Amino acid sequence: MRDRVAYFGVFTALALIFSYVETLIPISFGIPGVKLGLANLIIVIALFKLKLKETYLLSVVRILLSGFLFGNYFSIIYSLAGALLSLSVMALLKRAGGFSIIGISIAGGVFHNIGQLFVAMAVVEMFQAAYYVPVLLVAGLLTGCLIGILAQEMLKRLVPWQTGS
């Protein structure tokens, strides 16, 4: 039990630091709103290392913390919608089986963007935002692929501990 709390703390700290690092690196893909999503790397790894419930909690805690630290009210709503949808889809694909980490991460990246788009459409109350769909899908595909490769390499190198999931 004590171990689980410690691991959870480490994961939270890592996810938060990655959110911060992301604000520092001016990685720009030339399109507003498109970014790497480094913190999702931690979420993907947590998906494979922690229990699903803990991963959800980790995701929410990270967004609340980083939202209060670096963002605003709107960014928390956007992030929550994206992250929860993304995590749910990733969990589903993982349970379905047959997908590699990269595939799962790609689905995560894509649905992260879709979740945010839904909130954006609800907030602005119009559907012209749909013209952004192709851009967001391809962007999610690319960043998800990158995150997936990173996660795969990290999982290979992590000491094979399992927290009893």
Next chain:
Amino acid sequence: MKLNMKKPEFAEKINLQKKDWILIGIILFVAGLAFLLHEFIGGKGAGCVTVKVNGEIQGVYSLSEDQDIEINGGTNRLKIRNSTADMTEADCPDKLCVNQRAVSKNGESIICLPNKVIVTVDSSENSEFDAVAQ
């Protein structure tokens, strides 16, 4: 303590499963479909302005073509240039609407109260709504 780490194998660096490729295919297909749909159906571009006089819609004009619009039988004149609409003439005493800056973004409006003329923009270009997700 001895750590039994497996040596990472670089040969199988990216090993995508069959289902992964199917997933990627579906995503690209949907992206392409959405792109085409937007190109052929929603591709009106710059949007349009709605002109209301006394609360009733007098006309809807596209922002993409340059034009001059007489409103209310000539009391006001609206000029559209480069996807922005500007009130250039009005016969009202204060000329507030003429002095107002040109509008182009969604939801922006020019209002001439004495003549009860309202010009609103409906376009796909959003104005002040923005937030950056962390």
